[in-house]
Amino acid sequence: MNQVYTVTQVNSYIKNMFVRDYVLNNIYLKGEVSNCKYHTSGHIYFTLKDDKGQMACVMFAGQRSGLKFQLKEGQSIIALGQISVYERDGKYQLYAKEIVLDGSGILYQKYEQLRAELEQEGLFDPSIKKTLPLFPKKIGIVTARTGAALQDMINISTRRNPYVQLILYPAQVQGDGAAVTIAAGIKRLDSMGVDIIIAGRGGGSIEDLWAFNEEVVARAIYHCKTPVISAVGHETDVTIADFVADLRAPTPSAAAELAVPDIRGIFYELENMNRSLNRNMERQMNLARNELKQLLMRLEYASPIYQVRQKRQQLIDIEQNLNRFLKQTITRKRHSMEIYAEKLDGLSPLKKLSKGYSFVLNQENKVINRLEKTAIGEQINISVTDGDIKATVNEIVKKDRT
Numbered sequence: 001m002n003q004v005y006t007v008t009q010v011n012s013y014i015k016n017m018f019v020r021d022y023v024l025n026n027i028y029l030k031g032e033v034s035n036c037k038y039h040t041s042g043h044i045y046f047t048l049k050d051d052k053g054q055m056a057c058v059m060f061a062g063q064r065s066g067l068k069f070q071l072k073e074g075q076s077i078i079a080l081g082q083i084s085v086y087e088r089d090g091k092y093q094l095y096a097k098e099i100v101l102d103g104s105g106i107l108y109q110k111y112e113q114l115r116a117e118l119e120q121e122g123l124f125d126p127s128i129k130k131t132l133p134l135f136p137k138k139i140g141i142v143t144a145r146t147g148a149a150l151q152d153m154i155n156i157s158t159r160r161n162p163y164v165q166l167i168l169y170p171a172q173v174q175g176d177g178a179a180v181t182i183a184a185g186i187k188r189l190d191s192m193g194v195d196i197i198i199a200g201r202g203g204g205s206i207e208d209l210w211a212f213n214e215e216v217v218a219r220a221i222y223h224c225k226t227p228v229i230s231a232v233g234h235e236t237d238v239t240i241a242d243f244v245a246d247l248r249a250p251t252p253s254a255a256a257e258l259a260v261p262d263i264r265g266i267f268y269e270l271e272n273m274n275r276s277l278n279r280n281m282e283r284q285m286n287l288a289r290n291e292l293k294q295l296l297m298r299l300e301y302a303s304p305i306y307q308v309r310q311k312r313q314q315l316i317d318i319e320q321n322l323n324r325f326l327k328q329t330i331t332r333k334r335h336s337m338e339i340y341a342e343k344l345d346g347l348s349p350l351k352k353l354s355k356g357y358s359f360v361l362n363q364e365n366k367v368i369n370r371l372e373k374t375a376i377g378e379q380i381n382i383s384v385t386d387g388d389i390k391a392t393v394n395e396i397v398k399k400d401r402t
Contacts, residue, residue, distance in 0.1 A: 008087065015085035018092065024083040029055070029094055030102055033075045044071060048079065048094065056093035057081075066098050069109055076102040107206050111213050115240055118215070123222045123244050130227040130246045132259065133195050138165045139259055140189030140226070142182055142199040145170035149202040149231075149252040156256035161263040167194060172211075173201040179214035186220040186228065197224065198255045199241060200231030212239040221245055231255030359383040371396055 005013075018024050031048030038044055042061025047054050057079060059067070071077075081096035101109045118124065139157070143150050150168065157164055169185035172178040182199060189197050199221070201209070211217065212232045221228045221244045230245035231252040242248040249255035300306050360368040361381045368374045374393055382389040 007090065011085060011087040011090050014092075015087055018084050027081065027083060027094075029057075029079045029081070029083075031055070031077070031079075033071060033073055033077055036071050036073055038071075046071060048077070055083075056091060057096055058093060059096040059099065063097050069101065069112065071099065078102045107210060107213075111206075111240065114213065114215060114218075115243065118218055118240065118244070123218060132227050132229075132247060135261060136164060136195035136259060138167060138192075138194045140167045140169065140185075140192065140194040140197045142169045142171050142185035142189065142197065143201050143252070144173045147173075147202055149200060152251075152253045153198065153256040156253055157260045160257065160260045163263070164260050167192065174204070174208050174211060178211035179217050182211055183216045183220035186217075186224055190224045190226045194226055196229060196259045197226050198229045198231055198249075198252070198259060199245070200229075200249070200252045200255060201233070202252065203234040203237060209233050209237055209239055212241040214240075217241055218244045229255045229259055358389075371398055 029048055031050050031054075034047045034049055034054070036044070036046040042064065044059040044064065044067075046057050046059075048057050049055075059079075059081075078100050079094060079096040080098040081094050083092060083094050085092045101107075122128075141150065141153060143153075145168065154166060157166055167189065169189055171181040171185040173182065186197060186199055199212075199217075201212075203209075209232055212230070218240045221230070221241060227246045228244075229247045229249050230239065230241040231249040231254065232239045232241060233251075235250035238248075247258060249258055359382070361383070362368050362374050363379050365381075366373065368380065374380060374396070376393050376396060378393050380391055380393060382391055
């Protein structure tokens, strides 16, 4: 029988083969992260895979100081380390010393680093964001001359308000030098005195949109005096320009809708305001007319002419009442006087005298109506209808008249 080896011996032999291999002791391994687990000890266990295979990997806690990002499922990474055998399980794995993001992952890492730096500087501060004017007259657009994004913005702006002037700065929005042309476009339009600047492009990969993640574009937006709308990619795409801009639009079409007010809605609102204003004016005019009528009446009542006319009418009424009162009084007094005259006539001594009676006075001009009021020899005066008779009392004869 040939020599028999234990499992441990074989695993140790294989491990020594890995250790002696220079390539496996310092190798860069590229793949997609899966089964990523952060252990409580601080170690990170994960698997690197591609479309045809996979390999177990570990990064011990002592090596994590060089890891600048959170390792997550699905990330494409490049790991530097040593491939060796774990003798207990008879499995080989990568012992990672450094890990960097691969391709778009590296861009994402640069994106996060720049975003953190600019945020720390205050470029994203909400308090410095400028407000968009309600009714812009000129809108500057920084985007590619050709492309659906520009045509969408033109169509929407024309539909919403054909009187708004659009000024295009044709910029390179992808590839080397794109960020410089975008920043130059923002500065140029800012110097032209436009009311709003829209900087953006259609959707794409992170590489396609990378120009809007460059620091030169971010600082051009930050120093721009004109309000800037960032309109990059689709709704899920977020760039550094979105954080710095005064307003972020999820798409270029949405940016046009945010920048250009719908003139039809404005006209409709103006019509409503006009109707409301007319109603209010009519109501106010009616109130003013009524108040004016009341004031005119008060003025008429308080005017000297009206007062003279009123006093004159009052005097006429008083005069008529007085005349009526006088007539009534005279009539009443006349009637009373006629009654008194009848009575007086009935009591008139002359009337009595005309019937044969006479009126006798003694020397003291006192009426003698009884015998004791005269004496024999006294001179008396006897009044008859047509004169007086002077006589002397010769005799007094008393008679009983009862």
